[in-house]
Amino acid sequence: MLASLSIRNIVLIDRLDLNFEAGLCVLTGETGAGKSILLDSLALALGARADLGLIRAGEDKGSVTATFSLPNSHPAFELLQDIEREEGEPLILRRIISSDGRNRASINDQSVSTGLLRSVGETLVEIHGQNAERGLLDARGHRALLDLYGRLEKQTADVSKKFLTFEVLSEQLTEAEEALEKARVDEEYLRHVVDELEALNPCEGEEEELSASRAAFMHAEKIAEALKDAQKALNDHGGVDGKIRNATRAVERVVEKASGKLDPVLDSLERAAIELSEASMTIEAVTHDLNLDQSGVEQVEERLFSLRAAARKHKCEVSALPNVLEQFRERLATVEHGDAEVKRLQLEVAAARKEYELAAGHLRDKRIKSASKLDAAVMAELGPLRLGAARFMTAVTELAPDQWSASGMDRVEFQIATNPGSNPGPLIKIASGGELSRFMLALKVVLAQSGSAPTLIFDEVDRGVGGATADAVGERLSRLAEKLQLLVITHSPQVAAAGQSHWNIQKMSQSGSTRTTVERLEDDERREEIARMLSGASITNEARAAAVSLMEG
Template sequence: MLEKLSIRNIVLIDKLDLSFERGLCVLTGETGAGKSILLDSLALALGVRADAGLVRAGTDQGSVTAEFSLIPSHPVFSSLGDIDVEPGEPLILRRMLGSDGRSRASINDQAVSAGLLRNVGETLVEIHGQNAERGLLDARGHRALLDQYARLEKEVIVVGRHYETLQKANEKLERAVREIEQARVDEEYLRHIVEELSELAPEEGEEEALAVHRSNLMHAEKIAEALRDAEKALTEHGGVENRIRSATRAVERVIEKASGKLDPVLESLERAAIEMAEAQGVINSVAGDLDMDPVGLEVVEERLFALRAAARKHKCEVSALPKLLESFVARLKAVEEGDREIESLRAAAAEARKKYVAAASALSQKRKAAALDMDRAVMAELEPLKLGAATFTTDVSELPDENWGSHGFDKVAFLISTNPGSAAGPLIKIASGGELSRFMLALKVVLAQAGSAPTLIFDEVDRGVGGATADAVGDRLRRLAEDLQVLVVTHSPQVAAAGEAHWNIRKSEVNNATVTSVDRLDQEERTEEIARMLSGASITEEARAAALSLIEG
């Protein structure tokens, strides 16, 4: 439960320290005294979005600290992660808010994110105010409220996972259908390209080899002429070979007289003769190997130009043509085998739908069972609230396929009938102002009892009711407070009289500044405050007597 609340520099509050207790805690005060400031301050400590406008004018920073006492088994202790908090020890939530809008959050003086603070706060306090009432009236939120009542969070998560799988399967199927349809539109073109490139049959590295061969063919005539000139130079006018032989004979005639000095000369001439013979042989061999066929050059150029034309057509390099052919063949194969792939994807989507429908149906059955139980619980609350002739029904119906979602396929709506025999309809259309407040209280009580928060706050839940009905509201809140800590902000003297502890919120001038203060009332002060609520500004003895009667009653 909420034990302490400390507020510094928040709107009209300069410094405020409050201690709360179990049971029904009542907060009263004149309109504009600052009751909403108190609730906004607590909400800040619980992790709601920070607003720089909450910081008191003339100050740089405001802060709110809320201290809670919890049983060791409370689920909040298992959600604190790395925070060093022992189960059962006090939990202190603190929020610091600067005038620039920046905020810092901590739990037991350990820095945490605003998101973690909010998650923790939601397990500690439930605030049922005017915003919550509007949520109860909005049918779009009724399904979530029923799931909360029935504690179906795990089942909803399972359905959500199956829905995500179904969505992905459907998207994959739709994408494949679009692709195959587009591919079929292009099928004739694909076949033409595959036939064209298959006939061309490009090979890797072919362009380079053809370019070299073409260059050789184009220069073959000049090479042959050069070889002829070389051979002519070696053979005309008797040839170099004959000259070498003549030189050799000349040396041989005198070699015996040279005492071996001419031996190297003779050896050199012999080597020269051999080299010349080899040179002539190589010239003849190369000349014989030359491809002088102009038709061959034409064939090579035609092949090379065909490859380059295909590359230009497909806007790629010649070297990329083999891979391009492979890709077109694969696309054509996909078209030809597309029906099998589509059938496979369609079967996967059908299986995903089957699992989703099974999980959603199981969730729907649990919702319908919970709806009956919730209806009985709400109906039990209506009699004490002077609505015994009214009926409350939680309608669970199936949505059309296009509206299915991660939450399942149920539409949930809270319907009421205020008179026997009249048709049930939405809350906001059927109930009058006073009836609506009581229906809201009945719903809030039932939903609150299904929650895990040990502290409930009701903001003006008695709005629009009075007399015996207000008595009934106060009595119901007091009975609810037997199991939970309940804080109620009220303008009703009957509700205020039902409280076990009473605080008065008032606004005053201090040092030329307006401040809000909160005072714990003793028995005499409490009687005086309820008398004020009964009679207005001028408190009469009759009002005091009536106040005392309400308290004792």
């Protein structure tokens, strides 16, 4: 409930601190005293649009602070999981507007966006009056209110679960159908690519091995060239072997004359001839081997270039070609086996849809029965509120399949017809200002335990009624206040007399300045205020006696 409201420098209010109680709180005062300022101030704290015209003349800023006392289970706290708060601590909403256009919002002294402030505010207070656009007037919330009234939480949860299953499977089917269609269009291309890559048969790490082999072949070519040069050097100009033979013959001609001194020379020349012969044969053997190995370089290069060409074609690294092949195989498999997958999903979607339709249809039956009970209960409240000629009905209509949701297949809207024979229509469009407030009151009395905000504000719910009708309004407000906190701005003495706490709003002029004040009234003061409401400016003893009678009644 709203525990307190502090206002600083808002229109005619310079400084005001109000502490509210549970039950029915009434606010009375002369027309133009400033009752609307209180509503505008509270709405500002609840996240309404900031109007710089609300700042009191001569001041650079204005502020409103609303403090709420709430149970820990209140839905507002689901929106405030990032706000630090001790258990049992009150919820404090504050709004500050400055003449320079700055606008600050906070909850428990922690800065928040005005959007979050508004969302939280909607769970705390509902304002019903001439310009109300929230709560029961919003048809988007009527379905949830009907479900709460009919205690259909179990059925709505079952429908929500089945819709989620149906929705997920439908998305999977759509994806499978799109993939199959695309695969069919590309089937010929896919087969060509798979055949091409399978023929190529790329292996992981193959590029590195081929590059290493190619590099080795390149070195072998240089070695062969060097051996060729060496062989040429040995054989050019008669060759080294010929020179050794010539040298040997020259020594042999005089060896006998040298008394054995030339024997070592001949031995050396013989060894040289042998070594030279072995070197030449080794060069020939190595050259021959190199020539044999060189025959594989073309194969290595051809394989390497083929792999790199395929990688360029598919815009990837050579090392990724095996994965590319696997991906194309999977896409081709989608074509070959996609029909079966699509058919499987089609069966599952059809089954899920059927389960959803059955659950949603059962929920619709429950809603129609609950709507009938709700209509009867509201109609029972309309007669005493001088709306006996009006008709209230809860329209439950079936939505088109593309509008089905986790909430079911129905649209729910509260409708009224204020004149006999007229067609029913939305509350906000059919009811006049005074009628609208009384319709809101009748609905709230019936829906009091159906998830309402803990604080309701009725702005002149008694407009245009008096006598027995005003008594009925007061009695219903008292009943509703047994479950919720009500703040009622009223000009009706019957309604004022029903209040558990009473506040009087006055406008005062002093020293050239006008300001609005709010004073809590005790028993004698309440009697005088209700007597004033009964008789006008001149309060008579008869009016006082009538006020006492109303208060005691």
